[in-house]
Amino acid sequence: MFDQIAQSVAYQKLNLDAAVSITVKRLDQIHPQISGNKFFKLKYNFLEAQKQGLNKVLTFGGAYSNHIAATAYAAHLFGFKSVGIIRGEELAAKPLNSTLATAQQFGMQLHFVSREQYRQKDQPEYLAALNQQFPKHFIIPEGGTNPLAIQGCKETLTAEDLQNYDVICCAVGTGGTISGLIEASAEHQTILGFSALKGDFLQHDVKQWTTKKNWKITDAYCCGGYAKTTPELLQFMQSFEAEHNIPLEQVYTAKMMIGLFDLIEQNYFPSGSRILVIHTGGLQGRHTG
């Protein structure tokens, strides 16, 4: 199932008046719900759950989480049951937003917890308690980032991608996707990550997944932090979409693209650089933020 979907990824070269070329790898087109990188991150998690004889998954996310939407849909496809631990107790009493409504529609059982509780999502004691409450569930961490996810994300790049491009760009949240790209990359390539969040911790997080050195992450275009936007970002997103006919969303991919365009303007890349941009999708959350 996963293999069939991955083979259909399209490339789109942007029409630019610049000394570099940009090609967008349209993972956003893989599926409206399992968009982009989440699909690669989930692949080996589901295969491992199957191997362990489990047919239920449990994972964590915020109310607008692309990972929650993708996991619910993947579970539906695999004939798995799924549980989503959702940050924010107060949401239980409110109408579901479109991300959560879609997740529920694909069979995910939504379990709302307080922010204090949610913060324990990686603590062994809390995980043990969840295991009691939801027995025989395969647990996938927030954002889906674990060694199985990195293994899946390596498959984002084909042998041609390693030959045909000098720079590979992606949006960064937990750092799982970029770690897979780095691990798969060729020595001559640079992997450039545009963080959706403020802070240096990602440098450290990525180093736990790879020992390679051919990468950089910048948070200079995070617009103040996760899910924050600026009028300039939204304006850029609109004009980019109108000009190139590629949809972006404001949490991840628009920040990456505005950053990339800014670096090109600053002549950051040598003339003739061939840049591959990984469009990580996320469009299910586009109209909700």
Ligand SMILES: *Cc1c(COP(=O)(O)O)cnc(C)c1O
């Ligand atoms: C989740 C997500 C990311 C971040 O992926 P990480 O592996 O967590 O770094 C980037 N782009 C989109 C659209 C996403 O949904």
